[in-house]
Amino acid sequence: MNWMNQIVQGVLLGGYYALLACGLSFMFGVMRIINLAHGSLAVLAAYGVFLLAEKYELSPFWGMLLAMPAMGAIGWILQRLVLERSRRSGELVPILATFGLAVILDNSMFSAFGADTRSLAPYIDTLAYDGFDVGDITIGYLPLLIFVCAVLLLGGLHIALGYTGLGRQIRAVADDPSTAELVGVNSRAVNGMAAAISMAAVAIAGTFLAMRATVDAYSGAPQLIFAFEAVMIGGAGSLWGTLAGGIALGVAQSVSAQVHSQGFLIGGHVLFLVVMLVRMALNGRSLRAVLTGRH
Template sequence: MMNQLVQGVLLGGYYALIACGLSFMFSVMRIINLAHGSLAVFSAYGLWLLAERFGLSPFLGLAVLLPVMAVLGWVLQRYLLERSARGGALLPILTTFGLAIVIDNLLFEQFGADTRSLAPYIGSLSYDSWEWPGNIYVGKLAVLIFVVAVALLGGLQLFLNHSAMGRSIRATSEDPDTAGLVGIDAVRINAMATAIAMATVCLAGAALGMRATFDPYSGAPQLLFAFEAAVIGGAGSLWGTLAGGIVLALAQTLGAKLHPLGFLIGGHVAFVLVLFARLTAAGRLRSLLGRTA
């Protein structure tokens, strides 16, 4: 049982990593990016292409692809999401849904339906492990992904709290009109925030490609995991995203222990229970405020 708990916590690090960009975009711009999973798969294909065609390891490939994804995020925000946001809250969701379909089908047209993986390009890291007391084996790659997730979430939190750009992002997320009165360009800040989110998506795509296989239509399951982790942890909360990822992974691990088909069902049950609890609490709060008004 202890071994399963350890593996669940480490898997939660991956879920937190892939949910980071989704939670960050929602916290800043209140946009639910339905293309999030597809963009992560796009990054995984980009790293695979750099490794297959140019012999770059995925770690060196990240040095090339991270700035590319950041620029792509800036462009998407300035010329797509910013314009769609003017049409109301629903239009950006529909826009990112359409973007996901376009990305998935472009990847299928270019690479076909074959599954691919970055594992062959990272050597023994894909299967090496440490033995802990109690006959517990911990994969080195799983630990690396967990450490990256914690470092990324912690770094983003420090960035938001202690940098001028971070404070501008927080001010824009709270009230873009008032932020504009003190000289903050909300359009530029949102574009920078999306660039940061896309860089985190690139890291998530690298983790996906190293730990598992992927194909052009792998984005939807990754989006689902990211969405569930973000909601369980509290949408917009960075440290909550880590907690949500761990809770989701532990629920999946428990579900798999109870039934061979219970891995995904356990995670969905945890998500529904947390969502129901949040809605119930919100309803009671509104009722209480209504009585005191």
């Protein structure tokens, strides 16, 4: 039993989960909104790239570059027409609104594409399955590419938030939108840009999802669960935490699958539950310390 190989495979799988969770983490960190349509929007992007590859014989990588601004526009519209208006009615309403959007997207894609699964693997030649060996460890080219893209995307967003004008505006609006407005920041426009960036990241994740696996109209819900668990394990709103959470989730699933044939999903869910219970216990302890006057 090669445990090191399983850990490496888990780390590479975690790169996909981090990439998938990037848009969800970014939107939550800026707008404090949990987008329950996140997985369905990733599947929508995957279908869009698939159609470009099937009808126009366009490379999925070129298709991804086209899908990014298209999904960015969808994100901007989503912010203006749905998220911004629903937030005025309370914190719960945006969650319900995005849940409704997910249902609409899933059923619409089912009506348009049916129940058949789709994949971009036939359009990327041997990249879908080829790899190389490092001792007893096998590394696939596609999982490695996905991991590198996850690091570059999360790192790029982290740098952009810290060293660009738009990034500073996004952080200001995330911290205190009212004060940001007082110093001339258009919080509405900034939130629209943040939503567009989140959806552009979703386009990348959706494309790689269809490259590494098959998708159908109802694939969004499992992807949302994986993304949400990665975000919460690593710490909501933290980009590097999202990468760490994705890797932890991937390693837990990979190692659990080696222990038991049914352990792939269970291992990740157990890790998520343990992390949540530990955080609840620590928060409860901190609260008791405050209430009793102990430091």
